[in-house]
Amino acid sequence: MAQPDTMTRILDTAEVLFAERGFAETSLRNITGKARVNLAAVNYHFGSKKSLIQAVFARYLEPFSKRFHAAIDELEAEYGDKVIPLEVLLETMARTVLEVPAEKHSLKVFMRLLGLAYSQAQGHLRRYIQEEYGTVFTRFVALVRKATPELPDAERFWRLHFVLGTVIFTFSGLDALRDISEQDYGEHVSVRDLVRRMSPVVVAAMKAPLPEAGPCDGGEDQLNVRAGATG
Amino acid sequence: MAQPDTMTRILDTAEVLFAERGFAETSLRNITGKARVNLAAVNYHFGSKKSLIQAVFARYLEPFSKRFHAAIDELEAEYGDKVIPLEVLLETMARTVLEVPAEKHSLKVFMRLLGLAYSQAQGHLRRYIQEEYGTVFTRFVALVRKATPELPDAERFWRLHFVLGTVIFTFSGLDALRDISEQDYGEHVSVRDLVRRMSPVVVAAMKAPLPEAGPCDGGEDQLNVRAGATG
DNA sequence: ACCGGTTGGAAACAATTGTTTGAATTCTCT
DNA sequence: AGAGAATTCAAACAATTGTTTCCAACCGGT
Numbered sequence: 099m100a101q102p103d104t105m106t107r108i109l110d111t112a113e114v115l116f117a118e119r120g121f122a123e124t125s126l127r128n129i130t131g132k133a134r135v136n137l138a139a140v141n142y143h144f145g146s147k148k149s150l151i152q153a154v155f156a157r158y159l160e161p162f163s164k165r166f167h168a169a170i171d172e173l174e175a176e177y178g179d180k181v182i183p184l185e186v187l188l189e190t191m192a193r194t195v196l197e198v199p200a201e202k203h204s205l206k207v208f209m210r211l212l213g214l215a216y217s218q219a220q221g222h223l224r225r226y227i228q229e230e231y232g233t234v235f236t237r238f239v240a241l242v243r244k245a246t247p248e249l250p251d252a253e254r255f256w257r258l259h260f261v262l263g264t265v266i267f268t269f270s271g272l273d274a275l276r277d278i279s280e281q282d283y284g285e286h287v288s289v290r291d292l293v294r295r296m297s298p299v300v301v302a303a304m305k306a307p308l309p310e311a312g313p314c315d316g317g318e319d320q321l322n323v324r325a326g327a328t329g
Numbered sequence: 330m331a332q333p334d335t336m337t338r339i340l341d342t343a344e345v346l347f348a349e350r351g352f353a354e355t356s357l358r359n360i361t362g363k364a365r366v367n368l369a370a371v372n373y374h375f376g377s378k379k380s381l382i383q384a385v386f387a388r389y390l391e392p393f394s395k396r397f398h399a400a401i402d403e404l405e406a407e408y409g410d411k412v413i414p415l416e417v418l419l420e421t422m423a424r425t426v427l428e429v430p431a432e433k434h435s436l437k438v439f440m441r442l443l444g445l446a447y448s449q450a451q452g453h454l455r456r457y458i459q460e461e462y463g464t465v466f467t468r469f470v471a472l473v474r475k476a477t478p479e480l481p482d483a484e485r486f487w488r489l490h491f492v493l494g495t496v497i498f499t500f501s502g503l504d505a506l507r508d509i510s511e512q513d514y515g516e517h518v519s520v521r522d523l524v525r526r527m528s529p530v531v532v533a534a535m536k537a538p539l540p541e542a543g544p545c546d547g548g549e550d551q552l553n554v555r556a557g558a559t560g
Numbered sequence: 561a562c563c564g565g566t567t568g569g570a571a572a573c574a575a576t577t578g579t580t581t582g583a584a585t586t587c588t589c590t
Numbered sequence: 591a592g593a594g595a596a597t598t599c600a601a602a603c604a605a606t607t608g609t610t611t612c613c614a615a616c617c618g619g620t
Contacts, residue, residue: 126609127607137608138610146609147607
């Protein structure tokens, strides 16, 4: 069996280990050991661990970004001036997300990495992803805006992040949740299955009625005081 | 100003740092330095870093569990045999969650810690939380079941986790999201504000129509093949 | 065939990690 | 006040981390 080249071998191993344990908990020796590659290879090919992490993300996000732009192009060509329905937009995004990792990698890994990027390392990763692949998301949001004219902009912003939370959280903890589901309900759910279950929920979430009153509670926010560091 | 005792000082500092950077990325020296406490104090008072992490969670979850049990008791006494409406259940949970950290701590920190517990360290933390505080959640689910008899059990299981994802994801990334919201929409959202926005979305999510077809796609799940470790 | 640039490998690097030690200090109770 | 327990402290521990170094092996072009 012709082994893939070293860089690919490192990326393949790294993404799995990162997804399983997180970035800080995965050492380079752990990666290079499992990948049967010399330790120094990581720093030689990628420069640093940080760059390796970004490279792992780039391998997912680059084809995704490309395909998603293309998919949106198709949609816009098909619908012309007409507004693209919300369901179509969401379904297109889901399909693109499902397509990309299916080629070589695991959707679970992809989602778990996204979840880690959000939850962990508040710093460089989020900035990197935002700067590098933010445009396609912006484009998507613009279309969602046309599809949901009844929503105030701020409301739509929050709701999109609500459903983003649903998606990332679910798929990123997929294994554990699936185990419970299988054990308690004797039901093995596939990824497509989960998407099918998620669709009506997401649509309903976006189309939910607006909250009752406006933000007029005087801006009290004492819930966020932290234990003061008496320096 | 009378300083709180060492254990409290450590817990106060640790929970903030953990929430900001994650567990592995926060060193004991980092904590003890900021808390103005000797390094060995952590191991003296808590035994190990792992135990410290659990103690941080216990300080949130213990009062939450107690209050939530009490709140459910009240609800059951009030409603007797009648089913408690879903909205009331969700609102009760939200209120309890908001109450607990408001005493001394930050809701943001609480949620971020919950998010980390799910996303990070697949091992000991989830088990610990499940074993220690799983009963109150089980009790809650039983009431939700009565409130949503139209949902198949498995469907309700997944939907509860969908909305759990929304809640944890949103509050755990609260700062960043709030910054964007404030910058793009000139709108400062308080925590209560966010809860108000989230409510109709969560309710709509739980009450969304059932997905169309059953799980009859032949169980293909090749999306989850991982890059084989050719050992 | 030969050479220059690229790639691979074992060892060592300095820094940081969680934890332990044993003496000094503070607190508690009679 | 003083014996004894509880706590704090500085220092060192062994282990692991990401990174670098130096040398051998390889490759394609003239």
